[in-house]
Amino acid sequence: MARFHRLAVARVAPAAEDAVAVTLALPDALRAAFAHVPGQHVTVRHGDIRRTYSIASPVGAEALTVGVRHVPGGAFSTHATRALAAGHALDVLPPAGRFTLRPRPGHFAAITGGSGITPVLSMAATLLATEPGARFTLLRSDRSAASAMFLDEVADLKDRHPGRFQALHALTREERHAGLPTGRLDEARLKELLPALLNVADVDGWYLCGPLGLTGAGRAALRALGVRRERVHTELFHVGDAPPVAAGAPAAAGDTGATLTATLEGRRASWPVVPGETLLSAVLRNRPDAPWACRGGVCGTCRARLTDGRVRMDRNYALEEPELAAGYVLACQARPLTDRVDLDFDA
Template sequence: MFHPLRVSEVEQLTDDSVAVTFQVPPELSETFRHTPGQHLALRRLVEGEEIRRTYSICTPATPATGDPVLRVGIRLVDGGEFSTYALKELVVGDTVEVMPPMGRFLLTPRPGYFAAVVGGSGITPVLSMAATLLASEPEARFCLIRSDRTAASTMFLDEVADLKDRYPDRLQLVTVLSREEQQSGLPSGRLDQERLTGLLPALLPVKDVDGWFLCGPFGLVQGAEHALRALGVDRGRIHEEIFHVDDGSAPSRPVAAPAHAELTATLDGRSGKWPVREGESLLETVLRSRADAPYACKGGVCGTCRAFLVSGGVRMDRNFALEEEETEAGYVLACQSHPATPEVELDFDR
């Protein structure tokens, strides 16, 4: 369910990014209280067409007695209708429709040693994670390895520097610029699998890290995951969130589709049954009758449309949101799922 929230601040971070803060009314405080790593789905109408996009919350999680602070980072995307609107038109006092925080790319504060490899705007959810963890857990440590094109294009530069000043002994910060040489630190260049495989053991005891958080473009996240696995890190300690996919990845192996299929879906306690039209995703089938079906990106990246496969079989074109244990437990992305059996049942409430 979307709620209209007033914009209380729009801060220019770089030439192509802004931070937008929303004012949360007292009656919605609990609705919009977030866990570090979660994101918001934002919605607006353009010439009668609904546009939804997800952006991660960058502010620390607030305690139960405090008022939630909702601030998201938005980077301009070529041809991106919402990001263009946010950077060029959105001003204080405007109202934006916002869905409550969601997502499973989470770091619940606890003692331990944690690390993140991020690229570009992938810093946004990790900033919330690191700030919350270091403030609430005196025994926790965090290593942040971030990659950006240039210093001028680096989002939340001041916020990360402030964190480093506040927790000099518990926050390790490593910055790599891909298109600009630094006066000190690591040489410029991309953080690919080969480079990370050699770099990570030199920076920290890789296997002693309790949780790895990878966030950014698909290529960086995939390369970091492969490097960690090659270094012996258990898959269960690696958590990923992809902001955009630019690799032209192919869909999963085709599965023969039935000539006629029916979908039964449960959403907010109500069930319905509908025929699946040729070529449409199961999310599109539900949306024909239930406009309240959850979704944001429709690209298999955000995970908003996650549903439990109760019965039947599906094929997913691609999946960049669900972790291995989720798919093994029976969860699918409705926006990427097509029927592989004559009858399929999904439950969006589980």
């Protein structure tokens, strides 16, 4: 089971007007544990909160850099952007996440919004440096040029890999004299823009990363352009409040009581689920080492396989169709629908 490691902060540098790039030193003894696949994130623990941040640095870099954007009122992002400095230390879980691009020949494309550029930067930089037969096209969207993270790093990729890296930048709230007209990248605009930018059918993998509006528009546009679903990978940043439970949704058995049996790190035990709580809450009361980060159905850290019983998930922005079909659920969003449910966190 992954556990937290204390890493020294080597550098905190501005990544945009309201964001920083935090670089963590990796001692030799932890290099293997912190080796990442491009697109993955790490979880940072700060007091009793946890936050996941995508890795911006390419595979093979000496240190690990994550991008942190300031969120108004955000406990860790405020600390990171205002107070964190070289010489401090952070408790960090090794890289995780299934929004990944393993270098291979082909043409890959990304649509990013805001801090969604962070994991895509690691993907593009690693791919272009290690796979001569690969190309990458980036369509990024930001409020303004000043708020755009990692502008220099993206420009550097253009200089280093002319002909294999193409980037187009849309600004949603700032007028420009050249480039794309100002405005949101909604479905209609993407349906026009993407075929003009590249041969859509020629792309081997699409990577969408950003807020719900942009990733939803991207998925819809790609579907309309005939792209097969298994070629489209999504990672969501910034989800609003949980939607209300759909009218007519079945009542959860947890409202009257259910028994959860969970397997974690090879140990299996059963506990009651307190009415109204999620399965993750029931597990954490008894096994504080259970995996979690966002508790919002976004990061996928609490993924477990349902091996018996049925559950209802309040929301799911992390699991894709094949995982759902294989029986995976998000424990932080799952509520029991049957008297007994069985979860396997090791599966």
